[in-house]
Amino acid sequence: MKTRMVWLAGVLLLAAGFSRADESFAKVAAEVNPKLVKVYGSGGFKGLPSYGTGVLVSPDGYILTVASHLLETPDLRVHLHDGSRWSAKLIAVEPELDAALIKIGTEKNKVEDLPFFDMAAAKAPLAQPGTGILAFSNQFHIATRDEPMSVMRGTIAAYARLHGRIGIFEAPYTGMVYVVDAITNNPGAAGGIVTNRKGEILGLIGKELRNEQTNTWINYAVPLGASLDIRLADGTTAKISLADLVEKKEKYKAVAKVGKGAGGGGYLGLLLVPNVVERTPPYIESVEPGSPAAKAGLQPDDLVVYVDGLPVVSIDMLWEMLGKYRPQDRVQLEIRRGDKLQTVSLTFEVPPRPVAPSPPPSPTALPKGNQP
Numbered sequence: 001m002k003t004r005m006v007w008l009a010g011v012l013l014l015a016a017g018f019s020r021a022d023e024s025f026a027k028v029a030a031e032v033n034p035k036l037v038k039v040y041g042s043g044g045f046k047g048l049p050s051y052g053t054g055v056l057v058s059p060d061g062y063i064l065t066v067a068s069h070l071l072e073t074p075d076l077r078v079h080l081h082d083g084s085r086w087s088a089k090l091i092a093v094e095p096e097l098d099a100a101l102i103k104i105g106t107e108k109n110k111v112e113d114l115p116f117f118d119m120a121a122a123k124a125p126l127a128q129p130g131t132g133i134l135a136f137s138n139q140f141h142i143a144t145r146d147e148p149m150s151v152m153r154g155t156i157a158a159y160a161r162l163h164g165r166i167g168i169f170e171a172p173y174t175g176m177v178y179v180v181d182a183i184t185n186n187p188g189a190a191g192g193i194v195t196n197r198k199g200e201i202l203g204l205i206g207k208e209l210r211n212e213q214t215n216t217w218i219n220y221a222v223p224l225g226a227s228l229d230i231r232l233a234d235g236t237t238a239k240i241s242l243a244d245l246v247e248k249k250e251k252y253k254a255v256a257k258v259g260k261g262a263g264g265g266g267y268l269g270l271l272l273v274p275n276v277v278e279r280t281p282p283y284i285e286s287v288e289p290g291s292p293a294a295k296a297g298l299q300p301d302d303l304v305v306y307v308d309g310l311p312v313v314s315i316d317m318l319w320e321m322l323g324k325y326r327p328q329d330r331v332q333l334e335i336r337r338g339d340k341l342q343t344v345s346l347t348f349e350v351p352p353r354p355v356a357p358s359p360p361p362s363p364t365a366l367p368k369g370n371q372p
Contacts, residue, residue, distance in 0.1 A: 025134055025153065028199040033148045034115040037063055038079040038138045039088070039102070039191060041070035048311060053138045053149070053191040054078065054102065055204070056116040057246045061086075061104040064119075064246055065191035066207060067093045067172070069311045071100055078104050083146030086111070094245050095324065096228050098173040099204065101245065117193075117201045119246040122224055127178065127202050131156045135184040135221075137192025137205055149192070154182030164209030164218050165309070171209050172308065175228050177220040178203050184219045185209065194221040204242055266325040266348030269293040272315050282318040284335075296344040298335065305341065306334035 035056050043050035054065035063078065070076070076088040086104035093100045105111035127133075135152040142150045158179040164171040178194060185208050192205040203221035211218050227241040269291020273283045282304040287293045304312050307321045308331055325331060327350045334343050 025151065025197060028134065028195075028197065029136070029148070029151045032134070032136055032193075032195060032199045034081040035117055036081065036136055036138075036149050036192070038143060038145075038149075039063075039065055039070055040077045040079070041075070042073040042313060043069055049141070049187040051138060051141045051188045053136075053189060053205070055191070055193050055201070056114055057101075057119050058116055059112060059114050061111040061114060062091070062246070063088070063102045063104065064204065064242065065100055065102060066204065067095060067098050067100040068190060068207065069313070071102065072313055072317050076102065078102070079145050080114070081146060081148075085145075092245065092248075094240065095172055097175075097222070097240065097242060097245065098171070098206065099222070099242055099245055119201075119224065119243045122201050122243065126159060126223055126225060127156055127196065129156050129158050131202075132197045133178075133180060133182070133194050133202065134197060134199070135180065135182055135189075135192065135194050135205060137184065137186075137189035139184075139186040139189035139192070141188050152182040152184055153197075154180045154184070157181045159223075162206075162209075162218070162220060163213050164211055171207075172310070173206065173222065173228075175222070176226045177206070177222055180219050180221065182219060184221070185217070266322070266327050266329060267291070267351040268322070268346055268348060270298070272318070280315045282312055282315045292346045292349055296333075296346045298333075298344060299337065302335040302337050304333055305336050306332075308332055 037054045037056060039052040039054045040050060041052075048069055050070070052065060052068060052070050054063040056062070057064045071090050071093070076090065078086045078088045080086065088102045088104045091101040091103050133154050133156055135154060136149045138149055140150075156178050159176060160179055162171060162174055162177045180194065184192070184194070184205055187208065189205050190207045193201050194203045194205060195201050201224065203223040203226075205221050209218045209220070210216065222242060224243045225241055227239040227244070229239055269288035270284060270293045271286045271288070273280065273285045284298060284300055284302045284304070286300055287298050304318055306312060307318065310321065312318045312321065322331070325348050327348050329348045330345060331348065332343060332345050334341055
């Protein structure tokens with residue numbers, strides 16, 4: 001009898017375990033999904049999908065997402081959970097956090113009372129390895145209009161520094177991340193979120209990256225509270241996190257215009273072809289002799305394709321990206337020369353001062369025969 005009771009107790013424990021493994025998170029997903037959006041922008045060719053994910057962080061239409069090629073278009077669009085479609089505009093980009101804020105709605109066509117994640121209230125302690133998580137995103141373009149996002153269940157495997165690459169370039173963000181055991185970082189997933197199993201937001205799903213130390217793909221999310229030391233426009237440094245970026249909203253650009261050498265002032269010695277159309281490809285017209293570009297071997301007719309691993313689609317976009325660097329900052333450019341891609345590394349220099357024209361000689365310095 002005792003043996004039978006022990007056996008029965010074991011069966012009941014196994015049954016309880018299976019029940020827990022099969023537990024449905026449909027209710028949590030139904031609560032989280034309205035706070036997510038589908039983002040559509042530039043891309044649409046190999047390696048650059050034209051779709052992504054974002055998370056609502058205010059009732060009036062502010063959306064947190066990753067900084068990506070999607071945002072480099074005047075036709076940025078967003079689908080809300082109810083199927084409505086909105087035009088969006090880029091508000092701020094933090095390149096070192098690899099994050100961006102976009103917004104839907106205008107003064108004439110306002111959005112109000114949207115469900116959202118309160119980032120100030122979400123400033124909870126970092127989740128520990130072993131914490132169960134849910135990952136929400138529009139990976140593989142699984143959803144459009146009012147269709148729900150994909151949901152994955154997993155666990156935080158580690159809290160570690162990110163070591164990854166986009167192609168041959170190092171990832172822009174190199175801070176601490178949640179490494180998860182679910183396959184979360186697929187095309188379209190960037191900008192999605194990881195929550196605990198109660199649906200409380202923990203972090204932002206990043207881009208597809210390969211670990212440079214193990215040569216494996218990384219599944220990760222940037223924690224809301226993970227902060228980086230960044231340089232401000234006045235030369236000072238400050239810490240900033242995803243939550244700080246959201247709280248500053250539009251004031252962010254004025255209060256802390258950040259990034260690698262924010263404020264500009266770097267010199268490469270490049271002259272591009274005339275910018276005659278809206279999206280003129282960034283072909284090099286000429287190179288200043290003795291400049292960083294000349295020392296790196298850049299030539300006329302080279303096409304700039306990537307800047308520090310980020311794709312460049314127009315002259316305006318290239319100048320905007322290069323304007324974030326200062327003298328002594330380094331940048332990697334991938335250029336197309338003929339039918340081959342080449343990578344060059346350049347160091348910005350102080351812009352050369354224009355040479356003042358020589359003053360005309362005084363009459364007394366002229367030969368007597370040439371005096372007026």
